[in-house]
Amino acid sequence: MSKGHSSSKRNQTILSHIVLSSLSLLCLLPFYWLVATSLKADMQVHAMPPVWFPHPIVWENYPKAMVYIPFLHYMKNTIVICVSSVIGTVLSCSLVAYSFSKIKWPGRDALFVLVLATLMLPGQVTMIPVFAIFRWLGWIGSYKPLIVPCFLGNAFYIFLLRQFFMSIPQELSDAAKVDGATEFSIYRMIILPLSKPALITVGLFTFIGAWNDFLGPLLYLNDDTKYTLSLGLQQFVGQHGQEWQLLMAAAVVMVVPIILIFIFAQNWFVKGIALTGIKG
Amino acid sequence: MAKQIIDKNLQRPKKSKAARRNLFNGLLFASPWILGFIVFTVYAISASLYYSFCRYDILTPPHWIGMKNYTRLLTDDVIFMHSLWNTMYMVIFGLPIGLVLSLALSLLLNIKVKGISIYRAIFYIPTLVPAVALATLWMWLLNTDIGLVNVLLSKIGIAGPGWLNDPAWAKPALIMMGLWGIGGSSIIYLAGLQNIPDHLYEAAELDGANSYHKLRHVTLPMLSPIIFFNLIMGLIGSFQYFTQVYIMTNGGPQDSTLFYALYLFNRAFVDLKMGYASAMAWILFAITLVCTLLVFKTSAKWVYYEGHTNE
Numbered sequence: 184m185s186k187g188h189s190s191s192k193r194n195q196t197i198l199s200h201i202v203l204s205s206l207s208l209l210c211l212l213p214f215y216w217l218v219a220t221s222l223k224a225d226m227q228v229h230a231m232p233p234v235w236f237p238h239p240i241v242w243e244n245y246p247k248a249m250v251y252i253p254f255l256h257y258m259k260n261t262i263v264i265c266v267s268s269v270i271g272t273v274l275s276c277s278l279v280a281y282s283f284s285k286i287k288w289p290g291r292d293a294l295f296v297l298v299l300a301t302l303m304l305p306g307q308v309t310m311i312p313v314f315a316i317f318r319w320l321g322w323i324g325s326y327k328p329l330i331v332p333c334f335l336g337n338a339f340y341i342f343l344l345r346q347f348f349m350s351i352p353q354e355l356s357d358a359a360k361v362d363g364a365t366e367f368s369i370y371r372m373i374i375l376p377l378s379k380p381a382l383i384t385v386g387l388f389t390f391i392g393a394w395n396d397f398l399g400p401l402l403y404l405n406d407d408t409k410y411t412l413s414l415g416l417q418q419f420v421g422q423h424g425q426e427w428q429l430l431m432a433a434a435v436v437m438v439v440p441i442i443l444i445f446i447f448a449q450n451w452f453v454k455g456i457a458l459t460g461i462k463g
Numbered sequence: 464m465a466k467q468i469i470d471k472n473l474q475r476p477k478k479s480k481a482a483r484r485n486l487f488n489g490l491l492f493a494s495p496w497i498l499g500f501i502v503f504t505v506y507a508i509s510a511s512l513y514y515s516f517c518r519y520d521i522l523t524p525p526h527w528i529g530m531k532n533y534t535r536l537l538t539d540d541v542i543f544m545h546s547l548w549n550t551m552y553m554v555i556f557g558l559p560i561g562l563v564l565s566l567a568l569s570l571l572l573n574i575k576v577k578g579i580s581i582y583r584a585i586f587y588i589p590t591l592v593p594a595v596a597l598a599t600l601w602m603w604l605l606n607t608d609i610g611l612v613n614v615l616l617s618k619i620g621i622a623g624p625g626w627l628n629d630p631a632w633a634k635p636a637l638i639m640m641g642l643w644g645i646g647g648s649s650i651i652y653l654a655g656l657q658n659i660p661d662h663l664y665e666a667a668e669l670d671g672a673n674s675y676h677k678l679r680h681v682t683l684p685m686l687s688p689i690i691f692f693n694l695i696m697g698l699i700g701s702f703q704y705f706t707q708v709y710i711m712t713n714g715g716p717q718d719s720t721l722f723y724a725l726y727l728f729n730r731a732f733v734d735l736k737m738g739y740a741s742a743m744a745w746i747l748f749a750i751t752l753v754c755t756l757l758v759f760k761t762s763a764k765w766v767y768y769e770g771h772t773n774e
Contacts, residue, residue, distance in 0.1 A: 188704050199574045206571070207585045213643060214588075217600050233614050274602040275495040288489030289482075298496065299503055305751060307705060307727055311509035311737050313503055315521060335499025366488045397706045402732070413595045417710055420599055421756035429604050434596040441591050449584065 217438070221245070221431035228428050241428070248432040251423060256408070257415040257453070261394060264329050266413060268384045268393040271333030272340060276385060277378070280338045280344035281370045285356055295345070303340045314402060327402040329396070333389070340385045347381035348374060383451050391441055412437045512626075515741035525738060532742035543743070545718055545725040552721070554701045556755075557638040562693060565645035566686070569652035570678075583653070586646030594706040601640045602627065602711050617764065626735055627712055630719035637707065637720065648693050655689040656682070684767040691766045698754050719757070723747060 220228060221244055223237040249255060282288075283295050304460055317328040351374060359369050375382070397413040404410060412417070445452060490497070515532055517525035536543050572583050592600070605609045605626040613623030619659040663681050672680065683690075705724040708714065714721035714729075727747070731740035 196576055199571070199576050203571060203574075203576070203579075205581045206568075207582055210585055210643070210646070213600060213604060213737060214610070216604065229609060231609060233609065233611070269591065278492045278639030279496040282489045286485055286489040286492060287487075288486045294493070294497075299498065299502070303699070303751075303755070304504065304508075305699065305744065305748055307703070307724060308511050308748050309503060309507035309730055310744070311514060311521075311741050312507040315510070315737075316502065316507075318521065332499065332503065335497060335503070336496035341496060366492070370492070391591065397593075397595055401709075413593060416599060418596045420602070420710060427606075430599050431603065432601045437596045438592055440645065441593065442588060444587065445591055446582075446698075457476075 189418040203223040217431050218435060220427055222436050223428050225428060235266070241296045244428045244432040245436070246427040248419075251429065252415045252419045252433065254412065254415060254433060254436055257410050257412050260409060261411040261413075263391045264326055264400075265393040267326070267330040268333040269389045271330060272337055272389040273382055273386050275334050276344050277375065277382060278370070279341045280348055281366075281374060283341065284345045285353075285369070285374065286366060294358075298341055299374050302342075310402075317403065323403055324405050324409070325403075326409070329393075329399050337389075340389070343385060344378070344381055347378055351377050380451065380454050383448075383456055387444065387448055387451055391444070394441060466706060469595070483607060502743040507564070511741045511744060514738050515745050517738040517741075519738040519741070521733070521737050528738070532739050533746075536742055536746065542718065542721065542726065546721045546723050548718065549721060550702060550704070550723040552634055553638070553704065554581060554698060556634075558697045559647070560638060560692065561641060561645055561697065564642060565648040566594055566690070567695070568645060568653055569649040569656060570682075572649060572653055573656045583646075583650065584627075587650055590644045590645070590647035592644075592737045595710060597640070601636075601643075601707075605636050605640075627720075628671045628716055630717045633712060633716060633719045637711075640707070648697075651693065652689055655686050687766040688768060695755055697720040698758070699751055702751055724748060 204420055219235070219237055222242065223234065223244075224239070224241050250390060259369045263409040280446075283291060283298070313328075317323055320327075322328050331442060355373050355377075356369050359373060364372070378436075395413065396411070397417070400411045400414045404414060407414075407418070416430075416437055423429055502734050514525055516527060516529060516622050517532075518528050519525035541638055568586060572586065573577065589597075593625050605613075607613060607623070607625045607628055610623075610626070612626070616623040624632040659682065663685070664677055667681055681737065702706045703724050708720045708725050709728070712720045714725055723743075724747075727740050730736045730743065
């Protein structure tokens with residue numbers, strides 16, 4: 184009886200492995216096809232039936248794609264925007280979250296409800312006036328519309344960091360206050376060092392968000408020397424729509440850094456998702 | 464007694480000084496958000512509402528025309544109605560399919576087998592692919608003649624449709640593409656699944672519950688707040704669907720993928736009809752608000768919050 188039970192358990196394990204691994208393969212197949220196409224000669228791309236393993240492997244697709252559109256230059260532009268966004272977001276959101284979690288002031292909690300309410304506001308409602316403001320400031324065509332708002336906080340990350348700060352015992356701040364510490368030094372010397380996991384998570388998500396952003400650069404960048412990878416790839420699709428091996432090579436260049444970040448920073452992602460889960 | 468009063472009087476200025484300092488510091492630390500809120504939310508909302516009653520091309524000052532934008536949108540713009548229908552199609556078909564499959568996937572990912580964390584990572588990775596790269600890749604996969612999807616379909620004897628070139632299949636194609644990214648919400652479900660205490664399942668087993676009963680009467684009720692969260696987020700996301708179609712189809716073929724956000728963008732930044740587009744944005748806001756409220760209203764019936772029941 185017990186033997187039967189354990190063998191049915193084993194069967195179940197084997198079954199789950201079969202289901203999971205076949206679904207995983209299905210999930211990875213588009214990635215395989217992306218990379219395989221990027222390494223094929225033009226003839227093999229259009230071959231019917233399709234060629235599963237590129238032969239010969241055409242590495243030249245990559246330098247060729249990089250020449251058609253100055254991808255390395257666009258990557259540099261993208262990194263400039265990403266890094267500035269990360270600095271701005273982490274700095275502003277941590278300051279604001281500190282105010283909403285560690286300082287007691289009248290009206291604080293009412294204002295925090297407003298922070299959450301802005302999460303429900305569709306971006307389309309504010310898109311046009313915000314565009315008009317940046318146009319009035321003469322910022323169209325520069326990175327300022329993409330970077331400056333990051334220094335003014337982000338509702339979701341403020342929420343996330345506030346949750347985290349609230350889990351830090353109040354006694355730590357109180358003890359420092361008795362010793363005459365100012366709010367800023369408590370923020371700087373106690374709260375920030377203890378919140379590294381949450382700050383790294385916010386930084387990672389901001390980086391990836393800025394890397395992937397399309398609408399922002401589309402609205403505000405009009406000079407193609409300032410383009411980001413998103414805009415460059417979109418332009419590439421428009422100009423070389425049928426040269427799939429080159430398009431895929433360009434897409435690989437855009438995807439790989441993000442996947443590398445994910446692999447190296449997996450734990451931070453897990454933590455971040457757990458923090459998101461609080462919301463659910 | 465008298466001493467107490469004196470003490471109180473002595474303490475009061477001190478206390479209020481601390482309170483004033485807290486207020487000052489609180490506002491100072493929150494000032495980045497307050498500034499952003501005033502400019503990018505309060506001002507922007509008011510301006511947007513004003514523009515929606517104006518003819519406005521951004522190059523010249525807005526010109527008040529009353530309700531004209533709204534009446535034209537609701538009575539005289541076939542394309543607007545079409546874009547609304549396209550978006551509703553994604554809400555009605557795409558959203559439930561995505562919700563059910565991501566939930567099913569999360570149940571699979573919750574099984575304790577060796578290497579499960581690798582499986583979880585594999586299903587999460589597609590959600591990281593930048594929208595533009597995603598669009599490029601799927602244009603290739605969905606290619607009618609030599610795309611991988613149709614090649615695989617032909618292997619099992621199905622002649623694949625024209626996908627992005629066929630008005631009847633373009634939206635299903637986008638839904639299918641979206642399913643590649645369900646791992647993101649699965650991971651959120653998974654966090655919820657792992658918070659369900661074992662004793663609930665043990666108690667159910669003692670009562671003779673089978674797997675279906677446990678799913679129906681323990682797992683789903685315990686997950687309902689997260690299902691609710693994903694439903695609301697999915698609803699809002701459906702109305703904002705933009706980048707992929709902007710790149711893959713630009714609304715075609717025959718406007719079959721002209722979604723609300725894309726039509727709004729085209730009106731605003733291609734035709735420079737900013738007032739008209741602002742009115743569209745407010746209708747969008749109203750629709751999402753009504754849908755969200757409807758979901759909220761019904762949620763009392765199916766969303767289970769711990770500590771809020773059996774009363």
